[in-house]
Amino acid sequence: MNQKKVEVRYYTRTGNTKKLADQIAGSIGCEAHTLDFPLPEKTDILFLGASIYGANIDKNIKDYIHSLDPAKLGKVVVFSTSALVERAFPEIKKHLVARGISVASDDFYCRGQFTLLHRGRPNSQDLIDANKFAVKILKES
Numbered sequence: 001m002n003q004k005k006v007e008v009r010y011y012t013r014t015g016n017t018k019k020l021a022d023q024i025a026g027s028i029g030c031e032a033h034t035l036d037f038p039l040p041e042k043t044d045i046l047f048l049g050a051s052i053y054g055a056n057i058d059k060n061i062k063d064y065i066h067s068l069d070p071a072k073l074g075k076v077v078v079f080s081t082s083a084l085v086e087r088a089f090p091e092i093k094k095h096l097v098a099r100g101i102s103v104a105s106d107d108f109y110c111r112g113q114f115t116l117l118h119r120g121r122p123n124s125q126d127l128i129d130a131n132k133f134a135v136k137i138l139k140e141s
Helices: 016-028 059-067 089-098 124-140
Strands: 006-010 032-034 043-053 073-082 108-111
Touching: 006 016, 016 032, 016 043, 016 073, 016 108, 016 124, 043 059, 043 089, 043 124, 059 089, 073 089, 073 124, 108 124
Parallel strands: 006 032, 006 043, 043 073, 073 108
Antiparallel strands: none
16 A cells, blocks of 8 residues: 655744644654755645734745645645634645645644733644544545
């Protein structure tokens, strides 16, 4: 049976998205890496994590998306955190689709702690839910 090549990449300023990235990677048997870690030659599924900062995704995520080679990438699965605006998915998806990159219709989102907002998030239930999400995506792929 052919084994799919699955990778996890993320960008975080506060550590919230890193928590999800590490959980997702652990649940599917790989390592999570920041955006500076290059993808292998061919990647079937890329779990890409980010957050909303000032009502938008960070320039680093936009630059990363624009550096991806659509010919070497099967599909991207988005996961995100935020304190105020809900979901980075629509903005990330817009940039991926503009590059001709396939995007999974499902994404994972949870609140992230920022100063006094959403203290303790992502929490243990968020991490359990992230794990279930990642396993479901792999089973469906």
